[in-house]
Amino acid sequence: MTAMVQAEAVHKRFGNLEVLKGIDLEVAPRDVFCLVGPSGSGKSTFLRCINHLEKIDAGRLSVDGELVGYRQKGDKLYELSDREVCQKRQEIGMVFQSFNLFPHLTVLGNVMEAPCRVSGEAKATVRARAEKLLDRVGLKEKADNYPAQLSGGQQQRVAIARALAMQPKLMLFDEPTSALDPELVGDVLDVMRGLADDGMTMIVVTHEMGFAREVGDAIVFMDDGVVVETGKPRDVLTNPQHERTKAFLSKVL
């Protein structure tokens, strides 16, 4: 079976700062991976490399067997055009820490925008699917509201519905609950739990250790641009092997 995401020695630098110093990771279809670690450890950067929002400098990164951002012919790499990169991104949903809903569109408009404009699907089909998705995240009655009229938790659930509307085979979550009031976190996590139960492949950058333990198939602990430790959530959380993991967990648990 091809891995959904395969990273081999992925490096990334911003100017003089090396953010990723060789990441190796393999995520199988239907797996839920939780990336944890101190801020500045490169978790978000790695996540953004997967859908080519950031370009990697060295190593190999592929999604569902296809290289990210490049095409290989013989032993030569060809950069993909903007259009081709966008084509591939359609299969990868992403949810941001700051929601990034389109404020000038209604909730329904946000969810329908990409399927209508990018994949060019019929409006009626998209509308039915969008309404179903909004119902699923519990916001059917907010369809005609603008994002500014929603709470943070509601906005994030709309953002999830928006990403799902493109029917992705992989979902990336970049600290989806970090900007939320504590009492709103639960609703968002519930939606994500439901997704995981349905077999969606997910990579989640999070500080919610409870969620990681309960839903995650694996916890990946990153620090200073490298993967320090990977394992079953129960093992990593209760019996960390490395000093750095122990130090981090003692602060967050």
Place this chain on the structure above:
Amino acid sequence: MTDPGRADDPPRRPEAIRAVPVRHPGRWISAAVIVVLVAQIVNWAINNPAFKWNVVGKYLFSTSILQGVKTTIALTIIAMAMGILGGIVLAVMRLSANPILSGVSWVYIWLFRGTPVLVQLLFWYNLPSVIQSISLGVPFGPGWLITDDPTTIFTKLVAACLGLGLNEAAYMAEIARAGILSVDEGQVEAASALGMTRRLSMRRIVLPQAMRVIIPPTGNETISMLKTSSLASVISVVELLYTAQIIYGRTFQVIPLLIVASIWYLFMTSILTVGQYYIERRFSRGASRSLPPTPLQRLRFLVTRSPVMAR
């Protein structure tokens, strides 16, 4: 302690405060002084024979003046349309990663913002008299003649539209650029993550949001353009001011006809001001939780003292 959960035991509410309000004698005195001064000026203007209000009334709706108003409006609309479209293209070029595109845009803005619009008008007006022919073809290669007589294409009206429109594009470019830059980077990221190409996200996500920042100064530019179009009188385009000039050149009623032109300019700018308010309101959708009330709604509130729900 009161228990807010029990309806049959309402919390005791003290009586509303009744106090003698502070008096403001200074406000009354300054208001009285201003009212007297204004009344004096109005009286002087109305009763001064030099203003010849009967002449003003005679020409205000005359056919030639109305024709001039029409030309002024047409000139403003064409020049602003050129300015807005050109400005957005220039702004997108200016923000492009391609150094040639952004460099060309920079030079254009530098050139057209750095020379007086009056000079530009005279330039386009006089250009056709010094070029022999216009042809279209391959760069540095063969071409097809379009005309031997450039004045047939570069009429006075075309020269005025070019002069005003190309100059306006330079100003609008800076306004549009500020608008585009005001949109949060996360918006473009979210659009990219959904698979939108750069062009699509610019058109569907960035520009509609940039509009909220672009619209108010564009309204100002339009009002300004309405007045600046009077400069076209210099190259004898028969717009509102030049029409008034033609009439007073014949009748020597200079002040009354300048008043006629001013009344029309004032009337048109007033309409634009109201229009701008409603357009701004439309583009602020989604920016705040509720829209501010319209002047009509506010008036109703002042009269009835009942709060209105902004729609």
